[in-house]
Amino acid sequence: YFYLLLAQGRIYTALTGAHGLRKDLVEKLKALNPRFLRFPGGCIVEGFSPETAMRFRNVIGPVWERPGHQLMWHYRSYNGLGFHEYLQLCEDLDMEPLYVCNCGMTCQGRAPVLFEGEELEDMLQDTLDAIEYAVGGKDTVWGSLRAQMSHPEPFRMNYIEIGNENFGPDYEMRYRKFFDTIRARYPNIRLIANTHLENQGIPADIVDEHFYSTAEFFAENIHYYDGYDRKGPGIFLGELAVVRGWVGQLYGALGEAAFLIGMERNQDVVELASYAPLLENVNYNAWFPNLIRFNNRESMAIPTYYVWKMFGNSRGENVVEAEEETGILYRPVKGMASLMGPSGLRYKNASWNGRPVGISHELMGRIEEKDGVFRILPPDQEQREEAEKLYGVDPERVFAVFGEEEVTSGAFDIEIYAEEGKEISLGIYSSRMPKEVYVADETHPPKEWNSANVKPFVWRLENGISSFREQAYPEDKYLDEERLVQLQYGQFNRFRYEADGKSMKLYVNGECIHEAAVPSFPAMACAVSDSSTEVIVKIVNFSPEEDEVEISLDCAVETDYKAVVLTGEKQAENSFEEPERVHDEERLLSGAAEQFIYRAPGYSVNVLRIGKKK
Incomplete structure (x- = not known):
């Protein structure tokens, strides 16, 4: 390779x-x-x-x-x-x-x-x-x-x-x-x-x-x-x-x-x-x-x-089979709910943790209120012109975000009017994606809040089918199996979700329809390769704490070994003033064996080169 x-x-x-x-x-x-x-x-x-x-x-x-x-x-x-x-x-x-x-x-x-x-x-x-x-x-x-x-x-x-x-x-x-x-x-x-x-x-x-x-x-x-x-x-x-x-x-x-x-x-x-x-x-x-x-x-x-x-x-000659046991880290998520889908959607009594909450960002479509019932009108000309600058935005679909962006856990309740054949979509964790440094058109940059820059998990109900998925590349990922759901058409239905930063539960009229985990990744990842003379172990530690990695090998190795380590503060970066604030360091260590412990620093990439016994 x-x-x-x-x-x-x-x-x-x-x-x-x-x-x-x-x-x-x-x-x-x-x-x-x-x-x-x-x-x-x-x-x-x-x-x-x-x-x-x-x-x-x-x-x-x-x-x-x-x-x-x-x-x-x-x-x-x-x-x-x-x-x-x-x-x-x-x-x-x-x-x-x-x-x-x-x-x-x-x-x-x-x-x-x-x-x-x-x-x-x-x-x-x-x-x-x-x-x-x-x-x-x-x-x-x-x-x-x-x-x-x-x-x-x-x-x-x-x-x-x-x-x-x-x-x-x-x-x-x-x-x-x-x-x-x-x-x-x-x-x-x-x-x-x-x-x-x-x-x-x-x-x-x-x-x-x-x-x-x-x-x-x-x-x-x-x-x-x-x-x-x-x-x-x-x-x-x-x-x-x-x-x-x-x-x-x-x-x-x-x-x-x-x-x-x-x-x-x-x-x-x-x-x-x-x-x-x-x-x-x-x-x-x-x-x-x-x-x-x-x-x-x-x-x-x-x-x-x-x-x-x-x-x-540190390529080695062969990639060898390796298994790992490690904890997980959850993707950092934040933000409240959002409503998406065709225009004309009607709702009322939106609340967050039991307290009334309103629309904070009209990304596509405008909110109209009458006698406590809210309707999302089609996108106006200004929003359509904004959508033309963005990739993958349908100018016919509405998108409205509730409440504050910084919240990470809580319960959202809302009543939505169900019409047969009409889609209802709610977004969970509706926050802006982290900024991208590159801007395609610097003279006319998009607004901070726009439909392409907010990618919540999407709970969609249509034709009696409920799905819960993540908008992802190259295609959406399902967070839970599709379910049949009974909506009461021609009237308002109660929707609720509960989220704590690790899991999400979605309810319709008091019945739990979906339960899913927030996406996560292993706290430690590794790959192992070898040659006729050495074993090469690559370790990535995402945790801020040192990880005592227990290594088990299937061959006899020399006690002394070399570790090349990249570590530092999470946000550390290099500059012309500090060109090597973050750089690789070689360390000569001892204690390698068929079973031994390597202490991987917090936030680190590690390459261990361990000689095989002749």
Whole structure:
């Protein structure tokens, strides 16, 4: 299995040093012991117009002759690190190049332009030219140019990703065209799809999956790949990062480390993995967090960098079976109730812990009151215009939030008028998600409270069926089985839920319909690998307290062993003033045996390297 890195073209600046690159940045990259480098990265590949789409031909030759282009990340890239420099860097650090090509479409999240006819053929030819430049003989057109650039022998090129974050029928058609052409000419190159096209009967060697979320999301999904089809395509975990909550901080790194633990346990499925993005010139910041940050004088790394460094330098040869027993930690939740669904919903007598409570945030729809009965009117023009800026918001559905955001436990009661065939949906724990640093439109940012930023657990009743689920990616997760429910249509029904931060009970007219736990994750997670000479144990401790981890091995080991530890305060982060406030530390310890105790510090990532007895 590989641990790798992602290069985003938007983050490069003028660099100097060996092969034109800055020494401190390359040294930090080398210290990760990476096995591949993705280039040119993500959205830079697609661009937001045909003129800004990435083309191989524009990133070779003398730097001063490269045209550069405007990025969707709000500044211009001059492509100082081009295709040749990229291949040279991969060769210098013994990394596999993973080239991402534009497959004939601009960014689908930004009014996409589809290339047709000659434009599409030209983009395909541009990709073939790039491959020829990398691996073609000196007698080929592009191989001869590589030779003129002082590299007569071919580079490696074993991976090509077709497109970036593309999807749907338009992508499938273009992907198939690129796949068939490249496979026919270069059968040994492994081809990577952006989505699970195998479900449509379209071949793919590897599928690229991206995850941007909270530390808790990553910790809760340690088993994400356990159920994947072992006969399907391999997985390229192409982009992952904590972008909400503990962003760039130690606790965020712990969440990402837990996800890597799950990835390593499933290394027969997950073939490649990379953080995103890799580098950031802080003077041209458009996204945060980035693994390595630099200015014109110095560079530093965020805590996550050290997780990848620790894991990347401690792979072992085989992942071995390991079992763990540990406690659980519950996802931090807060907020009161909300009402969602079609407009016209009527309710009365809403209360929290027996005291009347009203609507505090009209996210979609307006509240009208008459004689103690409240009705949610359809969203108005202002709300509809706001919804157009947001992803995944249905402008026809209402969304209204009750009470205060900071509460974590209590009981909510409400009477809702039931109409046959009409949905009733209540939200439990209706608070804002932690802030995301990146804002797509900085000139017109969305409101603090909006329908895309509040994701409660959803209790839905429709056509006699009650369901309780979490809004999740890539699809909703059921928190309890669906149940039949008897509503009294044509009158008000009593709804109640009780929540204490760990469990939730949902009632209709006094009958308990659902009982479910708040999502949780293991307080400690581990993965074990070995070689002929040592056992490698990776441990993530989410608890603030030291954890006495009882380790049982099935082989004789040496007493002295090494531990590499990343720990600190939960919110600790690095800066140019304190570049190593959070960093890995090597500790030489004694006391290892077939059964022994290792004391994992609170909030820590630990890699134990234990020698086997000869």
